[in-house]
Amino acid sequence: MSGSLVGRMAQHLPENNRLERIWKLAQIDFMRRYYNDRLGLLWALINPMFQIAVFYIVFTRIFNSREENFILFLFLGILIWGVFSESSRASLAILRAKRYLIENVQVNKFDLFLSHTLSVFMGFAFNLVIYLVVAMFLDASFNANALFIIPVLITLFLICMGTSMLLNTIYIFIDDIRHVWDIVVFLGFWTSGILYSVDKIIEVFPAFVYINPFLGLLKNGRNAFLYGLPPDYFLLVYNFVFAVLLLLISNYIFKRCEHLITEKL
């Protein structure tokens, strides 16, 4: 069953099946998301590709964008924002989807969020590989700085997870948080430097870099995986601390309210 490397590794952990369970739940979520359809995993790629095509045409032909390697610039921005957008939106269905477990067995709800975020990152990993293939053909600069993508992705993961927990806590009390969240995602899309340079946004709204971690994530992500430049170390550390605090606070609030879930579901 667990033929994957992670599954096999987890089996060697004595008396602890938690990791393999989280991995299994993530695999199931991933399969349900992409394999219920004939196009399967391609859907994970089609959506960002479509967005890239539209924005590329609009921004190069109409707005004359002069960003270097604009296709890859867009590709990476849309992928990083897309994983957050998908993870947070889909997370609003977690508790209802996993009601069958919550009501009948003693399941750690933190594991449900962890497996959900992992499943979204599986699709993201697939897209990142496609990005790398395309980037090789389009002359992106790759050097040792590319390794800084690792802390960027870890930070992104923590932010996705923390946001999911926070949204679900609100969702226990208020159903239409999803509409508010759609607005937040829309605002975030236009203020995170996906379509234009992060530096331009920081120039106009310097304080914004402290509120929106995606400015730093996109800047450092592109430095690592597109320009071959070293990261902005301050933003790298700031974003990581931001993500850890977000997760800790979200987890604390969620734990305080989780006993209400069964009553509200």
Add this chain to the structure above:
Amino acid sequence: MAEDPVIEIRNLNKTFYVREKPVRSIREVVLNFSRLAAEKHKIEALKGVTFQVNRGEVIGIIGRNGSGKSTLLSLIMGSMKPDKGSFLKTEGTITKLTLGMGFDPNLSARHNIYVNGSILGLTFKTIGNIFWDIIGFADLDDFVDTPIRYYSTGMKTRLAFSIAVHADADVFLLDEIVGGVGDENFKMKSQQIFKDAFLSKRTILFVSHSMKNIKEFSDKVLVLDKGKQIMFGDPHVAVQSYLNLVSKETSR
């Protein structure tokens, strides 16, 4: 039986505050902010329930509809929190089996077995070893990869029962599934397993409306009525007390 408590409950209370019209949107919260607290309707689902379950005991729970049986199981499961002042302590893994519950309807039996078995403490290696025993016990050999949503209630319950029996949780909470589900063959099997579970020192709390099963299997019985504990003790006395309650209510 020597005292080795796995569940200790003292003065257990659970109160629900419900609104006739639930407030679930931002607009309603903002518009009705001042009236929200006042509109709450208080329902005391459990009041002052006190009992102890020792390892290996089989406890029957009886009561009319709305007496608080399911709330009690949810509190023991930990999926709900009791009111302040209550004392509730449990040990080990607890699983609840209800009619056709506990499965993701869109997943096959195969996936559900791995997820449920894992939560009940088994490694995937162990689940792989007993996989066909679970399927065989539930008589589902031809439906291993069929999504659960196509299963009948009986098939789902057989599977849930089979996973739980093989998974060996510390405490089982059975909600109306003993000897009442499936065909005659499965009923006989589940009754036999129930007896074996008793012999193998499993701890079981089971809700049932079958007084025959309650008397046959229970060491002690808890009788609930409108959230109050009527009695906890000898099965025959408890069943009689429950029947008196029902007949009193019927004669009104």
